[in-house]
Amino acid sequence: xxxxxxxxxxxxxxxxxxDGYVETLFDSYAGSFDASLEKLHYRAPELVARAVQDMYGPxxxxxxxxxxxxxxxxxxxxxxxxxxxxxxxxxxVGMLQRAEQRGGYDVLHKAELTHYLRTQPAHFDLVASAxxxxxxxxxxxxxxxxxxxxxxEGGVVFTVEAMVGGRDDFRIEGSxxxxxxxxxxxxxxxxxxxxAVRIEPIVPRREAGQDVQGWLASARLSAH
Numbered sequence: 001x002x003x004x005x006x007x008x009x010x011x012x013x014x015x016x017x018x019d020g021y022v023e024t025l026f027d028s029y030a031g032s033f034d035a036s037l038e039k040l041h042y043r044a045p046e047l048v049a050r051a052v053q054d055m056y057g058p059x060x061x062x063x064x065x066x067x068x069x070x071x072x073x074x075x076x077x078x079x080x081x082x083x084x085x086x087x088x089x090x091x092x093v094g095m096l097q098r099a100e101q102r103g104g105y106d107v108l109h110k111a112e113l114t115h116y117l118r119t120q121p122a123h124f125d126l127v128a129s130a131x132x133x134x135x136x137x138x139x140x141x142x143x144x145x146x147x148x149x150x151x152x153e154g155g156v157v158f159t160v161e162a163m164v165g166g167r168d169d170f171r172i173e174g175s176x177x178x179x180x181x182x183x184x185x186x187x188x189x190x191x192x193x194x195x196a197v198r199i200e201p202i203v204p205r206r207e208a209g210q211d212v213q214g215w216l217a218s219a220r221l222s223a224h
Contacts, residue, residue: 016136021176042074044130044159044204044214049078051157051198051218052128056082063125066149067105068113068158069132071095076104079128087124089116117145124149129158131204134177137170139188147192147221155220156194159204160185162213185217194219 056063059081067075070088072095080086089109090096096108109116113132127146136142139160146156163171165181172178182199189197197219203211 015138015141016178042131042205043202045075045078047159047202047204047216048075048128048130048157051216052079052082052126052155054198055155055157055218055220056126064123064151065126065128066117066120066124068117068127068129068146069135070099070105070108071130071132073099073102073104075128075130076102079126080104082126089113114142114145117142117149120149122149122151125151125154127154127156127158129156131159133158134161134179137172137178139170139180139185140191143188143192143194147194150221153221155218156189157216157218159202160215160217161204162201162215180215182215185215189217189219193221195222196220 053059061081062084063082064085065079065083065087067073067079067086067088070076070090073088076086076088076099085106086104087107087109088096088099088105089111090099091110091112093110096110099105099108113129117127127149133139133142143156150156161177161179163169163179163181165183167181167183167187169181169184170178185199186197197217199215199217202214202216204214205212
């Protein structure tokens with residue numbers, strides 16, 4: 001955990017936050033997580049749900065959905081109306097315990113996100129991820145894993161924190177989180193085989209009295 005934050009402060013950007021950093025951070029945070037987010041006016045789950053509605057229309061409980069980086073399960077009640085089957089995965093046991101208490105999932109897995117998606121070929125219709133890919137730098141690998149986990153015409157919806165830049169641009173902040181240029185998000189989605197890409201500016205939360213600028217991204221795989 002210390003090593004990751006030190007790298008962030010020194011401007012050295014590892015490919016993503018390490019499993020140990022993420023697990024330790026969120027295990028320690030699990031008990032106060034929901035209350036803390038209320039103070040930050042946290043909106044990422046509802047923004048993800050709005051994008052799902054734009055993509056699939058009114059809920060009809062027919063999709064196989066994974067909440068990738070499910071945390072305490074805040075997305076579960078918002079995704080459940082579209083889901084015939086709703087899976088959640090997270091690295092933190094503490095978070096998964098809270099998600100189980102909240103309910104709404106058919107199954108919960110303790111797993112690193114990219115690895116989990118790689119091991120679920122053509123298993124899902126929708127990969128949703130609220131405020132999780134901000135712990136990844138270059139998004140090529142994780143979005144390729146998402147594409148592998150999806151059936152033809154499957155969709156992906158996620159949020160990241162925003163910056164200005166080109167297709168190769170992302171940076172790590174002192175918080176240990178990453179910011180991404182919209183062009184980088186778009187390029188990674190295209191490389192992974194997604195089309196119908198939509199990226200819009202959002203404010204997923206407030207921090208230190210200021211709006212945090214982010215992107216809400218959605219895309220669909222080709223039918224072929």
